[in-house]
Amino acid sequence: MHALAIRSLWKTYPNGVEALKGIDLKVEEGDFFALLGPNGAGKTTAIGIVTSLVNKTSGDVKVFGHSIDSELEAAKACIGVVPQELNLNQWDKVFNCVVNQAGFYGIPRREARERTETVLRELQLWDRRGETARNLSGGMKRRLMIARSLVHGPKLLILDEPTAGVDIEIRRSMWDFLQTINRNGTTIILTTHYLEEAENLCRHVAIIDDGVIVEDDRMSAVLRKLHHEVFVLNLRQPVDVAPKLNGFDVERVNEHELEVQIHKDQDLNSLFTALSTAGVEVISMRNKTNRLEELFVRLIERRENERNREKVVEELNL
């Protein structure tokens, strides 16, 4: 069964903006799924419709087989959501924020308290349970929102940019936590602007642009579509000019760094052979940009160019 099945989903806002143009999407049960796209692409609208915060114009949405049209309560019971904007009751105590959320899912108070303790401990917020939400730091508020979304034990967790504005240490601890709950069976859908985050965590990726799904595949398959990658090499000895390496584009960044572009048909072994032949000793290397980011940027740029071209053709026809 699919954790989420979206078919031909359209959303047109009252001001005429078409946020979604008939998207289809399927998320397998147990998957860790990245939904990516530039700002205004339609990610939050899609999530809003699934979580019933936004009314759809047309189309079907099923959560674990429950249609949001005919079995909305059953569908909602399966979902936990961490929205993009902080939406905590700032005056509520941390403990009450989570206990109340359990109550909204019909969990009796005693059980709600036990579950609250569990999730607050898991997210290292138990010591802050007596504080009001507004007194927490940004990272803690994000973690509180995650705790709140997990208290009823959702089968599908939807995270809309959960690590926005969170420092790297907390972000990494959140990654560990999310990977753990995913391993324990929770299906996760993640939207993020940190593509490194998506590449590290997710097994499946869909890219949405201008209300249309432009890529939807396993992460490994999507990354294979990269035609070339750029590596930055750190050199032991300084170089004055970029060495000529047969078959590779090499650029000197500074005396200790080179950038090498490798086509997907080439391999690193041949690069290192060429470097050795040229007498260049490499002490470390890294990707210039994250691979998914590279792909994402190219894809979005290509679509932008296509749109511009269509616009020009239209204007010429007029």
Next chain:
Amino acid sequence: MDFQHQLIALDTIVTKECTRVLRIWIQTIVPPAITMTLYFIIFGNLIGRRIGEMGGFEYMQFMAPGLIMMSVITNSYGNVVSSFYSAKFQGHLQEMIVAPTANWVIVLGHVAGGVARGLAVGLVVTIVALFFTRLEVQHPFIAISMVILTAFVFSMGGMINAIFAKKFDDVAIIPSFVLGPLTYLGGVFYTISLLPDFWARLSTFNPILYMVNGLRYGMLGVSDISIVRAYVIILIFVVGLFWVCMYLLNRGVGIRE
């Protein structure tokens, strides 16, 4: 979610709303007590002595049920409109919307909070009134039911206002320009028998007149209007406004994009 689980959700919202009223008691309970004390001193004691009797009672006694009802109306309305709108504004209303909490639970939970504040303030004003005049309750059931039903009506009114409100100014418009005038013209300070025919007849279109007179009948045993008619009109408002609240929430007006 079955009925039993919905009741748990209802209990959660009611507890949350009542806790809010108590947490900010200095804003919710104290100001109406001070305002009503001033009404009793100025209108009841100073001016009332010159007015003499009204409707067969000393003016302070006549005025007390009206002032109690006025405080119930403004506070039950104000509680729901501010609570629901700030939940919308801060975004934590989404907590309930994404959960399988039924819309009738969301309406009743918030309305219960408004009723609780209305009753709490009504009780405080009654206690204040006892410092100034002697109060008897001729028909306790009628008095209590009138207060509760009125609090229900205005709590739901507050909810509808909050659903449509897009900014904080919208929360203040109805209480200032509609509720206030209707309350003052609803027989709080006078009997409509004093009014010329045209104005007396016009007053019968004011629903607050029935609520004020309903409580006055429950407490003093006198009323400008038929008590049965008062119940019918208030019940029509209860059912009608509940339907409107449900319709708006089901359509997602003001809460879903």
